[in-house]
Amino acid sequence: MSNVINLKKAKQRRAEGKTLCTSGFHKWQLLAGRRFDVKQGRLVSTERCQRCGEERIKLT
Numbered sequence: 001m002s003n004v005i006n007l008k009k010a011k012q013r014r015a016e017g018k019t020l021c022t023s024g025f026h027k028w029q030l031l032a033g034r035r036f037d038v039k040q041g042r043l044v045s046t047e048r049c050q051r052c053g054e055e056r057i058k059l060t
């Protein structure tokens with residue numbers, strides 16, 4: 001296995017939980033509200049990692 005480093009978020013890394021986050025185990029928290037993405041033509045919900053602030057979008 002190789003080390004996976006998220007270069008994009010490296011500058012805002014925090015000591016707490018960093019190892020988990022860099023390993024891909026983010027602490028996702030669902031942000032309030034879902035919206036309808038016109039371009040995608042479906043509902044999307046946003047999640048943010050409580051530790052590193054990484055965000056991801058889930059299509060519903």
Ligand SMILES: [Zn+2]
Nearest residue numbers: 021026049052
């Ligand atoms: Zn994270």
